[in-house]
Amino acid sequence: MDASLLAALGFLDCIVFQRLSPNEFEVLYKAGNWLDELLPETVGSKIFSFEHNSAYLEDFLIDAENLWLVNKNGRIDSGMWSEQLSNQVIRLEASAVVADKKNYLIVNKLNAKYKQKQETLQIARESLLTADKISAQHDYLHSRLEELLSETERAFPANQPVTQALAQTDLGVAIFDTDLLLLNSNPALRSIFDDTNIKTNLPADKLLLELFRNQYPECERIFSTASSWIGEIFWLNPPLQGKWLKLSIQPIKNDAQEVQNWLFSASDVTQVKYLLKRNEKLTHFDALTNLPNRQYFWQNLEKKIQQNRPFYLLYLDIKQFKRINEIHGHLIGDEVIRELSIRLNNLVNADDMIAKIGGTEFAVILELKHSHAQISSMDQDYAVTFAEKLIGTSCLPFYLSSGLKCEVGLNVGVAAFPKDSSSAEDLMKYADLAVYAAKKKSISSISFYSKELVDASRKRIEMEDALRNALQNQEFELYLQPILNLSNGQIIKAEALIRWHHPDGHMVSPDEFIPLSEQTGLIIPIGKWVIKEACAILKRLTSQGEPIKLSINLSPRQVGDRQLFEFISDTLIESQVNPQQLEIELTEGVLIDNYDRVHFLLAEVRKLGISISIDDFGTGYSSLAYLQKLPIDQLKIDRSFVNEINENSQDSDGAIILAVIAMAHNLKLEVIAEGVETELQRDFLKQHNCNIAQGYLFSRPLPYDEFCELLAAQKAKK
Amino acid sequence: MIQKKICLLGATGVGKTSLVKQYVEGIFSEKYLTSIGVKIDKKQVETENQTVQLMIWDIEGIDRYCGFQAKYLRGASAFIIVTDHTRSQSLVEGLDILKMVKEVADIPGVLAVNKVDLPASWHWSETELAEIKQGFVQFFNTSAKTGDGVEPMFTHIAKVLTA
Numbered sequence A: 001m002d003a004s005l006l007a008a009l010g011f012l013d014c015i016v017f018q019r020l021s022p023n024e025f026e027v028l029y030k031a032g033n034w035l036d037e038l039l040p041e042t043v044g045s046k047i048f049s050f051e052h053n054s055a056y057l058e059d060f061l062i063d064a065e066n067l068w069l070v071n072k073n074g075r076i077d078s079g080m081w082s083e084q085l086s087n088q089v090i091r092l093e094a095s096a097v098v099a100d101k102k103n104y105l106i107v108n109k110l111n112a113k114y115k116q117k118q119e120t121l122q123i124a125r126e127s128l129l130t131a132d133k134i135s136a137q138h139d140y141l142h143s144r145l146e147e148l149l150s151e152t153e154r155a156f157p158a159n160q161p162v163t164q165a166l167a168q169t170d171l172g173v174a175i176f177d178t179d180l181l182l183l184n185s186n187p188a189l190r191s192i193f194d195d196t197n198i199k200t201n202l203p204a205d206k207l208l209l210e211l212f213r214n215q216y217p218e219c220e221r222i223f224s225t226a227s228s229w230i231g232e233i234f235w236l237n238p239p240l241q242g243k244w245l246k247l248s249i250q251p252i253k254n255d256a257q258e259v260q261n262w263l264f265s266a267s268d269v270t271q272v273k274y275l276l277k278r279n280e281k282l283t284h285f286d287a288l289t290n291l292p293n294r295q296y297f298w299q300n301l302e303k304k305i306q307q308n309r310p311f312y313l314l315y316l317d318i319k320q321f322k323r324i325n326e327i328h329g330h331l332i333g334d335e336v337i338r339e340l341s342i343r344l345n346n347l348v349n350a351d352d353m354i355a356k357i358g359g360t361e362f363a364v365i366l367e368l369k370h371s372h373a374q375i376s377s378m379d380q381d382y383a384v385t386f387a388e389k390l391i392g393t394s395c396l397p398f399y400l401s402s403g404l405k406c407e408v409g410l411n412v413g414v415a416a417f418p419k420d421s422s423s424a425e426d427l428m429k430y431a432d433l434a435v436y437a438a439k440k441k442s443i444s445s446i447s448f449y450s451k452e453l454v455d456a457s458r459k460r461i462e463m464e465d466a467l468r469n470a471l472q473n474q475e476f477e478l479y480l481q482p483i484l485n486l487s488n489g490q491i492i493k494a495e496a497l498i499r500w501h502h503p504d505g506h507m508v509s510p511d512e513f514i515p516l517s518e519q520t521g522l523i524i525p526i527g528k529w530v531i532k533e534a535c536a537i538l539k540r541l542t543s544q545g546e547p548i549k550l551s552i553n554l555s556p557r558q559v560g561d562r563q564l565f566e567f568i569s570d571t572l573i574e575s576q577v578n579p580q581q582l583e584i585e586l587t588e589g590v591l592i593d594n595y596d597r598v599h600f601l602l603a604e605v606r607k608l609g610i611s612i613s614i615d616d617f618g619t620g621y622s623s624l625a626y627l628q629k630l631p632i633d634q635l636k637i638d639r640s641f642v643n644e645i646n647e648n649s650q651d652s653d654g655a656i657i658l659a660v661i662a663m664a665h666n667l668k669l670e671v672i673a674e675g676v677e678t679e680l681q682r683d684f685l686k687q688h689n690c691n692i693a694q695g696y697l698f699s700r701p702l703p704y705d706e707f708c709e710l711l712a713a714q715k716a717k718k
Numbered sequence B: 001m002i003q004k005k006i007c008l009l010g011a012t013g014v015g016k017t018s019l020v021k022q023y024v025e026g027i028f029s030e031k032y033l034t035s036i037g038v039k040i041d042k043k044q045v046e047t048e049n050q051t052v053q054l055m056i057w058d059i060e061g062i063d064r065y066c067g068f069q070a071k072y073l074r075g076a077s078a079f080i081i082v083t084d085h086t087r088s089q090s091l092v093e094g095l096d097i098l099k100m101v102k103e104v105a106d107i108p109g110v111l112a113v114n115k116v117d118l119p120a121s122w123h124w125s126e127t128e129l130a131e132i133k134q135g136f137v138q139f140f141n142t143s144a145k146t147g148d149g150v151e152p153m154f155t156h157i158a159k160v161l162t163a
């Protein structure tokens, strides 16, 4: 090979070998003097074989050999590595190349490139580490305080531990009552805003609230729905440079899930921002995805409004993202966000804008191709089609570099300019409200801002209030639905189902109030009531000589409650009920969302003697392998499958049931069929060895007294 | 003499490079210089049975700028996951990495809790740590700065690998 040509091409510090056979290489070209020291076997003869002087290079030869064996034009790189020579460290990268049926191995010395890459990454990593430290500290202190606040019975401000903790922490803290009046704040908060150069007219707590209000239109929604929030706010304090604060907001609730206090905590992250800023254009771009960030988006939104042409603002929120982080960790989570941002960005027109405006949130400005102030139904279709495309691409599986496959979804909330509002704040607020509505659906969905949405959210608040009172006013009742052994028709246990007698006289269906109580956290006290009441019923039944078993349902949020196990075991002891009479039902979704937690909880609960069944089985995604690992006793076949058995049904309709029955028997689990309504269904089940069932064919859920009558009648028959 | 490949894995800045430097050259530097790619160092260890040459692969920190590369584990006999007890997140990331390693390799792993010359500022409880240690064959408190625990860790690995 012509050395001067290579030199002219810029291959100054490199070596080119040709592979003659698997064990024979020829030196075609070498520049620099490092080869002799690195690979002494090349000294003296043109043809050589490797003698284990560079472990990294020889490891790369395994990959290279695969390429050379195929012998099709192509190239693979080794990635950079370093070698220590007697008086220098050299940075190298090797490439295996096939060109014209010939095999080459090229080793480049890249000290300059290494240094350059190191410099960029150095700053990026330093800022990542600093941010990480500040934020970890912040989160820890914040959650400690939250714990202290909700732990102590004593009302604030007499709460000693909290006052002490506040005085000691470096975290700026303000605690407000439900009207956002200050109850307490600490010296650290004041010192954040303490600048000798500036006179602030407001006290630190007011300033903090005001900054949040002005910079985040979501603010009202957060307060009215008692949501928590984490983000960054900016305090402009001319003539200084301004401060960036990380702010966490958390509602502190009492046992009845009513908000007692609001906990605000702030730490100064200006230094981190400054480091990021040094590291290229990051002030306007999100470091992870390279998309415009919230601040930049905001500026653009205001510009767009000034142009006074109609557009849609779309607020996107990744669905089920927490699950990815929990199961696979943050590195994978980051990779998914990056990949998703590329997909979304590919769908956005050049004239439109997409930005990453929060941890798992994006926003898009979608321009309309006309300039009438009116928005037509065609425009709306256009926005829907676009949003559907975004959702479509988000729902495709992600195949990650580690070989993992993940899936997420996307919720989209939409507000229109100028139809819904002509202020940036309102548009963001409305789009946020819309996405909040979309979030409540279980699948990815689109929701437009509307008056109905606002009404619905008001209705929701009313219902929430009524629900809160329901516990106090004892408006709940447990109904019992018998579960029978099909081989002899005997009642062997019952499922406890909650009913709400609304003060206005009508009975609210659990389908209506359970999801709401799940969202608001009211499920925790309601769930506790159910456990207590079920135990009370068990005790009464036992004392009447009916030592029957009762099953109760646990919701996802309840399972997440750290005190659940303790509560169950305490209640059992207090009510002197034999734990073997209690059964717990969980849906598949709960299992998947909190695998580790649930696994632990179930194992503990089962040690007590309580049995466990999986509800609505077949509707989720549980795999056999997965079920095998869980400590469970039975599967309940979802009613939808039982439903498919009727006069018109084909053989295939029963297939799922048969599969579930077979699977359960394999795993040595009991199977229960739910929703049995006809004799045909009962006979089908019996015929296929599913001997336990519940459903209207046998009995509806009954109030306690009627249930007792049924038991008595059964006894009398015997 | 037998050779054994050991991979050092962990988040950025936990002290992987420093541990190797301390072990192989007996030096430590406060200055942080982020690593790119891989550097391999060798050191001979005498165990009761024989002499082993450890090939220690110091691998670029795994973070959002550099993902986990399974290929670096090829031919490895053991791995060390390094964490920094002044940074809680480094353990979370260490555990993520452990998961990924277990998916591709069935080799013994050691947990190093580094920078023990500094006061701990992570908030893991003893029970949580005890549970985490279950995933490893052994665990060491190390300081690349003072050298505490460094030699014992590598010697232990050499022993395990020649037993």
Ligand SMILES: Nc1nc2c(ncn2[C@@H]2O[C@H](COP(=O)(O)OP(=O)(O)O)[C@@H](O)[C@H]2O)c(=O)[nH]1
Binding pocket: B010, B011, B012, B013, B014, B015, B016, B017, B018, B019, B029, B030, B031, B032, B033, B034, B035, B061, B114, B115, B116, B117, B118, B142, B143, B144, B145, B146
């Ligand atoms: N005090 C102390 N600092 C350490 C220790 N180990 C590493 N460091 C420092 O932590 C920073 C990162 O170390 P480095 O070895 O480059 O981490 P790596 O990214 O995991 O290779 C450097 O500034 C080191 O000086 C230790 O044991 N004690």
Ligand SMILES: [Mg+2]
Binding pocket: B016, B017, B018, B033, B034, B035, B058, B059, B060, B061
């Ligand atoms: Mg390093």
